[in-house]
Amino acid sequence: MQSEGKKRIVVKVGSSSLASPHGGCDFAKMKLLVEALSLLKNEGHEVLLVSSGAVASGYTLLGYQQRPRTLVAKQAAAAIGQSVLMQSYASLFAEHHYNVAQILLTRSDFSDKERYHHAFETISLLLSRGIVPIINENDPVSVAELTFGDNDMLGALVSGLVHADLYTIITDTDGLYDKDPRKHKDAVRIPYLAEITAEAEAAAGDAGSLGTGGMRSKIIAAKTAQNLGISTFIGRATRPDSLLEIAAGRGEGTYVSGKNENLPTRKQWIALHSPVKGQIFIDEGAAHALTRDRRSLLIGGVRDVAGDFQPGEVVEVFCGSQPLGRGVSRYGAEVLRLALSPQQGVRLENEVIHRDQWVLVP
Numbered sequence: 153m154q155s156e157g158k159k160r161i162v163v164k165v166g167s168s169s170l171a172s173p174h175g176g177c178d179f180a181k182m183k184l185l186v187e188a189l190s191l192l193k194n195e196g197h198e199v200l201l202v203s204s205g206a207v208a209s210g211y212t213l214l215g216y217q218q219r220p221r222t223l224v225a226k227q228a229a230a231a232i233g234q235s236v237l238m239q240s241y242a243s244l245f246a247e248h249h250y251n252v253a254q255i256l257l258t259r260s261d262f263s264d265k266e267r268y269h270h271a272f273e274t275i276s277l278l279l280s281r282g283i284v285p286i287i288n289e290n291d292p293v294s295v296a297e298l299t300f301g302d303n304d305m306l307g308a309l310v311s312g313l314v315h316a317d318l319y320t321i322i323t324d325t326d327g328l329y330d331k332d333p334r335k336h337k338d339a340v341r342i343p344y345l346a347e348i349t350a351e352a353e354a355a356a357g358d359a360g361s362l363g364t365g366g367m368r369s370k371i372i373a374a375k376t377a378q379n380l381g382i383s384t385f386i387g388r389a390t391r392p393d394s395l396l397e398i399a400a401g402r403g404e405g406t407y408v409s410g411k412n413e414n415l416p417t418r419k420q421w422i423a424l425h426s427p428v429k430g431q432i433f434i435d436e437g438a439a440h441a442l443t444r445d446r447r448s449l450l451i452g453g454v455r456d457v458a459g460d461f462q463p464g465e466v467v468e469v470f471c472g473s474q475p476l477g478r479g480v481s482r483y484g485a486e487v488l489r490l491a492l493s494p495q496q497g498v499r500l501e502n503e504v505i506h507r508d509q510w511v512l513v514p
């Protein structure tokens with residue numbers, strides 16, 4: 153538990169803020185970043201770093217002149233660059249008397265409930281011992297992550313996992329502009345977003361030469377964090393005290409407010425990570441009970457069942473063609489089908505989905 157005014161902050165840093173434009177890591181940029189992170193820690197905040205830059209730091213050592221395009225070359229570059237990054241972080245943090253730990257994750261580590269839990273336990277112990285966890289995608293073994301994925305989303309999911317107070321995305325631009333500032337001189341910065349509108353999403357464009365996802369992936373990640381109840385900041389860290397300013401709400405960039413309360417871990421897993429094994433179709437009365445009255449789903453409101461799920465697996469719930477949310481079904485598909493058949497006369501003692509095991513679509 154953090155003491156009054158002390159925050160748990162996840163800081164995600166993009167390749168553009170760590171690597172040199174011609175490949176290899178930029179030690180001056182990393183030194184400044186580590187100083188800024190250490191100042192946060194000196195003030196008693198808990199800090200987790202989600203660091204990109206493995207591919208950008210490794211490709212020249214692999215013998216490439218430019219960032220490689222093929223998946224295997226990116227993976228090999230990441231394998232080299234990741235160890236270069238960690239060596240640099242370890243020695244730079246040591247100057248401030250802090251130790252670091254490396255955690256490499258893939259999406260499948262989140263969808264497996266046990267691995268998800270272990271990641272949480274490990275990170276929690278590291279934080280309680282004052283260590284700085286440094287997290288990246290496990291690029292050499294992940295497939296989708298390197299081609300479509302981005303660390304902006306990984307940072308949002310890690311922020312949810314550890315119930316962060318603030319998610320900070322450090323990039324080479326001071327926030328979201330109404331259009332890409334690289335292409336439009338008259339672009340205007342948006343300092344605060346209460347809601348991520350379609351307009352804001354449309355304004356956010358692609359990456360610069362070093363990054364992967366561009367501003368668009370940052371906005372999508374901020375939307376995920378928002379739905380998990382976590383506020384996000386997007387901007388630069390150009391001075392040692394930049395992160396302190398950002399944590400105090402005075403950063404120059406874009407703040408996106410978190411909606412409602414932090415979503416409990418169990419519900420985060422259902423909403424974002426669980427494999428969906430089937431569908432349950434319900435009538436309007438049951439839809440009201442679930443969405444408006446926050447009640448559990450009873451068999452009386454179930455109209456149809458699709459898929460072949462087992463008890464305890466996650467299903468999507470629809471009213472007609474409208475997706476309403478996801479929940480853990482207490483019963484398997486087979487039993488539910490028997491209960492829906494008037495000839496079988498099977499009665500169910502309990503609710504089909506308990507309200508504590510249910511999340512609405514955002």
Ligand SMILES: Nc1ncnc2c1ncn2[C@@H]1O[C@H](COP(=O)(O)OP(=O)(O)O)[C@@H](O)[C@H]1O
Nearest residue numbers: 166167168323329331332357359360363366367
């Ligand atoms: N509307 C926008 N506002 C701000 N930046 C934008 C916008 N659209 C596109 N960008 C670009 O997104 C880039 C940041 O994304 P990216 O290169 O992926 O960085 P990182 O490596 O930090 O993840 C900026 O350099 C900027 O040019």
Ligand SMILES: N[C@@H](CCC(=O)OP(=O)(O)O)C(=O)O
Nearest residue numbers: 167204205206207302303364
């Ligand atoms: N995991 C990859 C980075 C992927 C990524 O999202 O990069 P960026 O857009 O710079 O945050 C790496 O370390 O090179």
